[in-house]
Amino acid sequence: MSVERQSEKAYQHLRRQLIGRFLPPGTRLKETHWARTLRINRGDVRQALARLFAEGLIVKGEGKGFFVRDYSPKDTEEMLETRYLLEKGAAELVIERATKEDLRELEEIHSHMITMAQNEYEQGFDEADLRFHTVFVRSAHNDRLMEVYDHANIMLTGAGAGGLTGPAARENLLAVAEEHKRIIQAIRKKDLPALRELLQRK
Secondary structure (H helix, E strand, O other): OOHHHHHHHHHHHHHHHHHOOOOOOOOEOOHHHHHHHHOOOHHHHHHHHHHHHHOOOEEEOOOOOEEEOOOOHHHHHHHHHHHHHHHHHHHHHHHHHOOHHHHHHHHHHHHHHHHHHHOOOHHHHHHHHHHHHHHHHHOOOOHHHHHHHHHOOOOOOOOOOOOOOHHHHHHHHHHHHHHHHHHHHHHHHOOHHHHHHHHHHO
């Protein structure tokens, strides 16, 4: 694997961890740890961290090293607003342009969400949630919109188990998965008002 591809591998992996909020705020991102985890050299991890810092996804400590950024309630609220505005804008195009393959992929992700919910695997569920929304916007088949959505670096806003555990967590995750099923149904029915309402609730 080329140096460029190794650096990209580190970048994409760490970005998913950060966007999904799978790393606690304040966690130090140690080059040695990620180089060992991803089986690449530290230089590639360093390049990835520099790129993530430039994008505002991580912060520098007072000394050396990079750390997972913390987000205020205002940050989270604004990310929710941004996500809704972008997805609301995409909704009309999705209804017009989504292909059978797009819908099949959304249904496969929804099925995976159900499996994750039934097994109370919240991180797996959240990863599927992120993928669902990415595929949704991609289904608008507008490269510029997809680029804006990608570069917005919208964090997962905790739609999963909501801090619950056990059967209560499972039921909450299944309820969220049901909302995703309704999104797919609204696309199939070409029901734009219903789709936008679902996206706003989500």
